[in-house]
Amino acid sequence: MLDLKKSKVRWDKDNYIPKKVYGFETEPFKGTTEEIARTFLRENQDTLKLSDTLNDLKYDKTTESLGASTVLFQQYFEGTPIHGAWVAVHIDKQNRVFMVKNDTVPVTKLNEKIASAKISPLPENEIDSVIDRKIKEYGTLNTDIQKESMIYPLKGILRYVWKVKFGTKEPAGSWILFIDKTDGHIIEERNVLRKADGKGRVFVPNPVVTLNRDDLLDEADKDQDIFKKSYKTVMLKDLEPGGYLKGPYVDTTDTPNSAMCSNLDFRCTREDDRFEEVMAYYHISAVQSYIQSLGFNNDKGILNHPIKVNAHGGTDDQSYYNPSPGKKDITYGDGGVDDAEDAEIIIHEYGHAIQDAIIPGFGQKSEGGAMGEGFGDYLAGSFFYKFKKNESRKVKIAEWDAKGYERGPQECLRRLDSNKHYPEDMQGEEHDDGEIWSACLWKVRKLLGGKKADTVILESHFYLSQYSDFRDGADAIIMAEKNLYGGKKTKGLIKIFKDRGIF
Numbered sequence: 001m002l003d004l005k006k007s008k009v010r011w012d013k014d015n016y017i018p019k020k021v022y023g024f025e026t027e028p029f030k031g032t033t034e035e036i037a038r039t040f041l042r043e044n045q046d047t048l049k050l051s052d053t054l055n056d057l058k059y060d061k062t063t064e065s066l067g068a069s070t071v072l073f074q075q076y077f078e079g080t081p082i083h084g085a086w087v088a089v090h091i092d093k094q095n096r097v098f099m100v101k102n103d104t105v106p107v108t109k110l111n112e113k114i115a116s117a118k119i120s121p122l123p124e125n126e127i128d129s130v131i132d133r134k135i136k137e138y139g140t141l142n143t144d145i146q147k148e149s150m151i152y153p154l155k156g157i158l159r160y161v162w163k164v165k166f167g168t169k170e171p172a173g174s175w176i177l178f179i180d181k182t183d184g185h186i187i188e189e190r191n192v193l194r195k196a197d198g199k200g201r202v203f204v205p206n207p208v209v210t211l212n213r214d215d216l217l218d219e220a221d222k223d224q225d226i227f228k229k230s231y232k233t234v235m236l237k238d239l240e241p242g243g244y245l246k247g248p249y250v251d252t253t254d255t256p257n258s259a260m261c262s263n264l265d266f267r268c269t270r271e272d273d274r275f276e277e278v279m280a281y282y283h284i285s286a287v288q289s290y291i292q293s294l295g296f297n298n299d300k301g302i303l304n305h306p307i308k309v310n311a312h313g314g315t316d317d318q319s320y321y322n323p324s325p326g327k328k329d330i331t332y333g334d335g336g337v338d339d340a341e342d343a344e345i346i347i348h349e350y351g352h353a354i355q356d357a358i359i360p361g362f363g364q365k366s367e368g369g370a371m372g373e374g375f376g377d378y379l380a381g382s383f384f385y386k387f388k389k390n391e392s393r394k395v396k397i398a399e400w401d402a403k404g405y406e407r408g409p410q411e412c413l414r415r416l417d418s419n420k421h422y423p424e425d426m427q428g429e430e431h432d433d434g435e436i437w438s439a440c441l442w443k444v445r446k447l448l449g450g451k452k453a454d455t456v457i458l459e460s461h462f463y464l465s466q467y468s469d470f471r472d473g474a475d476a477i478i479m480a481e482k483n484l485y486g487g488k489k490t491k492g493l494i495k496i497f498k499d500r501g502i503f
C-alpha cells in the first residue's frame with residue numbers, strides 16, 4: 001500500500017488530490033503491465049482519491065522506454081472523456097511501481113458540477129458554422145476536420161465541448177479548438193504547429209540613416225568595415241519548420257536559391273545574398289505586427305497572411321508589387337544598391353500590397369496611382385520615424401538605395417515634405433505626383449500624431465474605390481478621423497487639403 005508520508009508528493013491544491021507520488025517502490029507485481037497498473041490503482045484508490053469502481057478510467061496505452069513502462073488511463077464521465085484527465089502508472093523492469101501521476105477530476109466534483117452542465121446542446125450545423133468561420137480566419141483548410149466530444153475542466157467549471165482538430169495552409173497551422181456544446185463559444189484555441197524563432201542581421205532602415213553618413217557607396221555589394229556598426233541583430237519570429245524564411249506574414253522562398261538554414265541562424269552581412277531575404281522577412285513582419293497593434297487584426301486584419309517575396313528579382317534597379325490574380329507578390333531588384341537592402345523600399349512595396357488587399361485594383365486613375373506611391377512612401381517614413389535621430393532625414397525616403405543610382409549617388413529617392421501644389425505641379429508621372437499626396441499625409445501625421453495618423457490613413461482606404469482620386473482620398477481621411485476619433489480635427493484636415501489645392 002502506498003504511504004504518502006513515506007513518499008514524495010505534489011498536490012493539486014484545488015482538489016486536494018495527490019497529483020504526483022514518487023520516491024517509493026512497491027514489491028514486484030505479477031501479470032502484464034496493464035494488470036499491474038490496475039492492481040496498483042485498485043489497492044490505492046482511496047489514497048489517490050480515485051473513484052470507487054475505477055470504471056471511469058479506461059485503459060489507453062502502454063509506452064515502453066529503456067528503463068520502464070508507462071501505463072496510461074483516461075478518465076471518462078458517463079461515456080465522455082474528460083480533457084486532460086489522465087492517470088499514468090510507471091513500472092520498472094522488475095515490475096515494481098515507482099511513480100503514479102494523477103490528473104483526474106474528483107468524482108464528487110463531477111457529480112456536483114456536471115449536472116449543471118447538462119443543458120441542451122446546439123444543433124451540429126451551428127457548431128459547424130463556428131468551425132467554418134474559424135477556418136476562414138486561419139487560412140485554407142488542407143486536412144479533414146476531426147471532432148470529438150469531451151468534458152473540459154476550466155477553472156473549476158466542467159463543460160461539455162467539441163474538441164476539433166484540423167490543419168490549414170497559407171499560413172500553415174495545426175489547430176485545436178474547444179467549442180462549448182451548449183452555446184458555441186470557443187473556450188480555447190491553439191495552433192500546435194511547431195514554429196520557431198530564428199536570428200538575423202538587418203539594417204533599420206538603412207546604413208545612411210544609422211551611420212548618419214551620405215558618402216556610403218555600394219562598391220558592388222561588398223561588405224565594408226564601415227557597415228559594421230549599422231547591423232542590428234534581430235529575432236525572425238514564427239518561422240515554419242523547414243529552415244526557410246517562411247512565416248505567418250512573409251514567404252521569401254520565391255527568391256532564386258532561397259535562404260535555408262536548418263539552425264535558423266540567418267546572421268549574415270550585405271555581400272551575402274541571404275541578407276536581402278532576411279531584410280524582407282524582418283521588416284514586412286514588423287510592419288504587419290505594427291498594423292495589427294493599431295487594431296487591424298483578426299477579422300479586421302489587412303493582409304495578415306504570408307505575402308510572397310522574391311528578394312533578388314533581377315539586375316534592374318526596380319522593385320514592384322504585382323497585383324495580378326494568382327500573383328499578388330513583391331519583387332525587389334538588384335540594380336545599384338540591392339533594393340531589399342533599404343528597408344524603406346521594402347515597406348514602400350508592401351504599401352502597394354496593403355492597398356490592393358483593401359481595394360483590389362486600387363489606382364485605376366492616375367491620381368489613384370499617385371496616391372499609391374505617396375502612401376508607400378508615407379508608410380515607410382512614418383514607420384521609421386523614430387529610428388531617424390537626424391531630423392532632416394525623417395522626410396527623406398530610401399537614402400541608401402539612392403546612393404547606387406546609375407546617374408550617380410543622390411540624396412534620396414523621394415521626399416515627404418514637397419511643396420508641390422495641385423493641380424499645376426502634376427506631371428503625369430505617378431511617383432513624382434505621389435509627392436503631392438505623401439506631403440499631405442505627412443501633414444496629417446503632424447496634426448494627429450504618428451499612431452493616430454497611421455490608423456486614420458489605413459482606415460480611410462476602406463472608404464475608397466478603384467477609381468478614387470485625391471479629392472476622394474482627402475474626404476476619406478476626414479471621414480475616418482471622424483469615425484475613429486470624433487471629428488475633432490476636421491477643420492485642421494480640411495486646411496491641409498485646401499492649402500495643397502485639393503479642396
Ligand SMILES: [Zn+2]
Nearest residue numbers: 348352373376
Ligand atoms: Zn511604388
